[in-house]
Amino acid sequence: MSVFVLEIGTEELPARFLPGLERELQERLAAFLAEAHVDFDSIVVDSTPRRAVATVQGIAAIQNEAEEVVSGPPVRIAYDAEGNPSKAALGFAKTQGVELADAFTLQTDKGEYLAVRKKIGGAKTVDLLAEGCPAIIAALPFPKKMKWGSLEYTYARPLRWVLAMFDEQVVPFAVADFTSGNTTRGHRVHGPGPFVVPHAEKFADVLAGQCGVTLSGAARRARIIEEGNALAAAIGGSVLWKDSLLDEVQGLSEHPVACLGGFDASFLELPREALLTSMQSHQKSFGLEDKDGNLLPYFLTVLNITPVDTDVVRKGWERVLRARLEDGRFFWRNDLNGSFDGWLAKLDNVIFLAPLGSMGNKTRRLAILSGSLAGKVDASLAADAERAGRLSKADLVSEMVYEFDSLQGIMGGIYARKMGETEVVAQAIAEQYLPAGPDSPVPSSLCGALLSIADKADTLAGCFGLNMIPTGAADPYGLRRCCLGITRIMLDKQITLSAREIFRAAQAGYADIAWKLAPEDALEKMVEFFTLRLKNYFVSQGYETLLVESVLNAGAEDVCGVAARLKALAAFSSSEGFGQAVLTFKRAANIIRKQGEEAGVTFTGVVNATLFEDAAEKALGAALEEVAPRFEQLWEAGDFDALFGLLAELRPAVDAFFDNVMVMCDDVAVRDNRLNLLYSLVHKLGRLADFAALQM
Numbered sequence: 001m002s003v004f005v006l007e008i009g010t011e012e013l014p015a016r017f018l019p020g021l022e023r024e025l026q027e028r029l030a031a032f033l034a035e036a037h038v039d040f041d042s043i044v045v046d047s048t049p050r051r052a053v054a055t056v057q058g059i060a061a062i063q064n065e066a067e068e069v070v071s072g073p074p075v076r077i078a079y080d081a082e083g084n085p086s087k088a089a090l091g092f093a094k095t096q097g098v099e100l101a102d103a104f105t106l107q108t109d110k111g112e113y114l115a116v117r118k119k120i121g122g123a124k125t126v127d128l129l130a131e132g133c134p135a136i137i138a139a140l141p142f143p144k145k146m147k148w149g150s151l152e153y154t155y156a157r158p159l160r161w162v163l164a165m166f167d168e169q170v171v172p173f174a175v176a177d178f179t180s181g182n183t184t185r186g187h188r189v190h191g192p193g194p195f196v197v198p199h200a201e202k203f204a205d206v207l208a209g210q211c212g213v214t215l216s217g218a219a220r221r222a223r224i225i226e227e228g229n230a231l232a233a234a235i236g237g238s239v240l241w242k243d244s245l246l247d248e249v250q251g252l253s254e255h256p257v258a259c260l261g262g263f264d265a266s267f268l269e270l271p272r273e274a275l276l277t278s279m280q281s282h283q284k285s286f287g288l289e290d291k292d293g294n295l296l297p298y299f300l301t302v303l304n305i306t307p308v309d310t311d312v313v314r315k316g317w318e319r320v321l322r323a324r325l326e327d328g329r330f331f332w333r334n335d336l337n338g339s340f341d342g343w344l345a346k347l348d349n350v351i352f353l354a355p356l357g358s359m360g361n362k363t364r365r366l367a368i369l370s371g372s373l374a375g376k377v378d379a380s381l382a383a384d385a386e387r388a389g390r391l392s393k394a395d396l397v398s399e400m401v402y403e404f405d406s407l408q409g410i411m412g413g414i415y416a417r418k419m420g421e422t423e424v425v426a427q428a429i430a431e432q433y434l435p436a437g438p439d440s441p442v443p444s445s446l447c448g449a450l451l452s453i454a455d456k457a458d459t460l461a462g463c464f465g466l467n468m469i470p471t472g473a474a475d476p477y478g479l480r481r482c483c484l485g486i487t488r489i490m491l492d493k494q495i496t497l498s499a500r501e502i503f504r505a506a507q508a509g510y511a512d513i514a515w516k517l518a519p520e521d522a523l524e525k526m527v528e529f530f531t532l533r534l535k536n537y538f539v540s541q542g543y544e545t546l547l548v549e550s551v552l553n554a555g556a557e558d559v560c561g562v563a564a565r566l567k568a569l570a571a572f573s574s575s576e577g578f579g580q581a582v583l584t585f586k587r588a589a590n591i592i593r594k595q596g597e598e599a600g601v602t603f604t605g606v607v608n609a610t611l612f613e614d615a616a617e618k619a620l621g622a623a624l625e626e627v628a629p630r631f632e633q634l635w636e637a638g639d640f641d642a643l644f645g646l647l648a649e650l651r652p653a654v655d656a657f658f659d660n661v662m663v664m665c666d667d668v669a670v671r672d673n674r675l676n677l678l679y680s681l682v683h684k685l686g687r688l689a690d691f692a693a694l695q696m
Helices: 015-035 087-096 125-139 200-208 217-234 243-251 265-269 272-283 310-336 340-347 359-377 379-391 399-403 410-418 423-431 446-465 479-493 499-508 519-540 545-553 559-573 578-597 615-637 640-660 668-688
Strands: 002-010 042-048 051-059 066-074 104-108 111-120 159-166 257-262 286-289 295-303
Touching (some): 002 125, 002 200, 015 125, 042 217, 066 087, 159 200, 217 243, 217 257, 217 295, 272 286, 272 295, 310 399, 310 410, 340 379, 359 446, 359 499, 379 423, 399 410, 423 446, 479 559, 519 559, 545 559, 578 668, 615 640, 615 668, 640 668
Antiparallel strands (some): 002 051, 042 051
16 A cells, blocks of 8 residues: 655645644545545645645555446347347447447346446546646635735645655646645745655655654644743743644744743733733733742743744843733723723713614613623622623723723723722623633623623624524624523523523613614514524534424523423433334324314313213323322422423323224314313423424
């Protein structure tokens, strides 16, 4: 077996492009080889800012061969009465490149057909790759593509070389204005090249040696951590590693070298978050702390070169960071001379969303909504929640947040502590934007959780009222993220408030808005949108789609209730007899839907036992009467496992009812009584799940 290496050399790519590039190149090359019936053992794709490299190990030199049967015209058309071949038969043989004598009769369901056996495959893999690689490279997707020179060709950045080798042989093809070859280029300083690669197996050695390039992103990351930890240990500290920044800095380098710098200790008067943001966001550097968790006046950065004089390079980084920290200290001191009252006045001139008024208006709504939610969850928090809502956006007009917008909320919490607000208020302000994504933490405090829910619900209510509803992939105001955030917070804090009522309360906070949707219409669309996001969330947690839909159809407004019912239904679905139970209860639900909703008839669930004629209906009536109080007790306790257990108790009586009782009998009174009996059953079941939505 052989080795194939494809290297696409470019101008420097943004670090954020690399993960997607690696994934797409691997998937597209694997799909191409599979479709071409070329065997291989593995495909590994690595990238640096200047290259993407696919290495295929154990690749076959020859495409797999196979025999296929190709059918032609029916035998009755292929030969005349005397057995002479017709033009159709001769043409078929010629088209397939065989002698007519090699054809045979193929018996099919539709009759006898002339057919031939052909061997396919057997092409050289090099020839197949020469044809396929240009298309694979051209089809690679990027967030943005560009043209260069006079070419119409597009790629993330201008191409500079292409290496394609199958063992020692060049795979010849053209892409843009380059022809593939056996030469590569290395680090711009430590090994610019070009260098000839004698064999595909030697590519990695040439890159690591002559080129001075560390190809693997994982290896670059490990090197940065190892060197950084050693430098930090030498001064008695440890590096505050941040995964997202590590991914970025390893993606910015081909030859990573850790470098330790320092700054004046007086800058430590700045809040920890402001210092780290200055280092991480602007200088792509990491902070350091001592064993007690205190920040040290040092930073760790990553170079893309082994410098001749490290001290000169270090001083350059220190000079740039010092300017950033000087700005930060100026903003910090100015902000401490300000006040929340002054900032709140300025918020009235900051637009939230043009038709929805200012940020000042939003904070007034949040004060009312947060306080109201707290009153329903924990009345002792109401005053703090109201205060946190009013102050929540004040830091948006602070100088620190104006410079470092990623600190919004965080600085608000810090300023709240400095200016005498309660710890509950300060923490809520700091946590109001959480969770920031599907994997980020939710607020740790209940007051912060309620403020975050209020903030997201207020945005949803405003956007839906203006008919700014997400469609397809377009969600400019992050409304899907708002729904996910509300869901995660409610589940984490076990908040059992109705989503519909939260949205209704959020709508009530708006006044004198020229809505594009009537409030009730907007509310229904909001609840529908929220329910769909709930479905996506629970499916992403591993639950079967039909189970999720069944539970949501029974009620989706109490998120915690949905989660508990879904967990219980999932457990019930794995029990013996679940399938038959679904069919039984689904039959009852279908009868009630057909005879009730579809026929325009309303059932009450009130049953007259004196109208029971059959022992089976008497038994079902008695079973439902006996179960009813237990059902309500278990429902109040939220014991949904036990509730689904009651269904197992009821099922024999329901089965016997269907086996022995004619529901749609001629006697109208008896028929209606039997339908009401089934309705009382279905009504209880419908609070747990929509069995009609399940398929068995």
